[in-house]
Amino acid sequence: MSSLFEEVAPDPVGEVPTRRVTITVNGQRRAAEIEPRLLLAHLLRQGFKLTGTHTGCDTTNCGACTVLFDGHPIKSCTMLAVQADGHEVQTVEGLASSQQLSPVQEGFKQEHGLQCGFCTPGMMMAATALLEENDDPTEDEVRFALSGNLCRCTGYQNIVKAVLWAAAKKRGVAPAEEE
Numbered sequence: 001m002s003s004l005f006e007e008v009a010p011d012p013v014g015e016v017p018t019r020r021v022t023i024t025v026n027g028q029r030r031a032a033e034i035e036p037r038l039l040l041a042h043l044l045r046q047g048f049k050l051t052g053t054h055t056g057c058d059t060t061n062c063g064a065c066t067v068l069f070d071g072h073p074i075k076s077c078t079m080l081a082v083q084a085d086g087h088e089v090q091t092v093e094g095l096a097s098s099q100q101l102s103p104v105q106e107g108f109k110q111e112h113g114l115q116c117g118f119c120t121p122g123m124m125m126a127a128t129a130l131l132e133e134n135d136d137p138t139e140d141e142v143r144f145a146l147s148g149n150l151c152r153c154t155g156y157q158n159i160v161k162a163v164l165w166a167a168a169k170k171r172g173v174a175p176a177e178e179e
């Protein structure tokens, strides 16, 4: 079965029309020769090996594939990879810097905002986008921002607490930390 992408190298057989794209992913320019039908989620996972972006439905319902596209949260199963050509994408792998967790990642750890973890990357990206715009959200605003992301495990309570924890951390208000 032919691959839908080939990073940098063109389709060796030349049977399938491909297009070269260059996308800045987590601050790094990445190039790939891809079929036009390839979804961004699949380029990230299979082409760039960034498997933190999950795919749960491929139909825009679950939010597990949420990434930031030029700073805005999008469902990467709903965008063709060619549409990302020339743009910036941030995935969950890009949240931590120099071994330092981002406030949102820390919040999920502190408030036990995950169980199986399948929804967690998408939740974190949606939460990160919210806190970039509003670092003092109400509980309702957090719930609204995460309303496109489904979780089958937690009942959402601790996810909301995690995002409020992260917001406090971003504002410099010391949230309670566990030992």
Ligand code: FES
Binding pocket: 054, 055, 056, 057, 058, 059, 060, 061, 062, 063, 064, 065, 066, 075, 076, 077, 078
């Ligand atoms: S995999 Fe994209 S929304 Fe579910």
Ligand code: FES
Binding pocket: 113, 114, 115, 116, 117, 118, 119, 120, 150, 151, 152, 153, 154
């Ligand atoms: S923690 Fe399991 S789906 Fe959310």
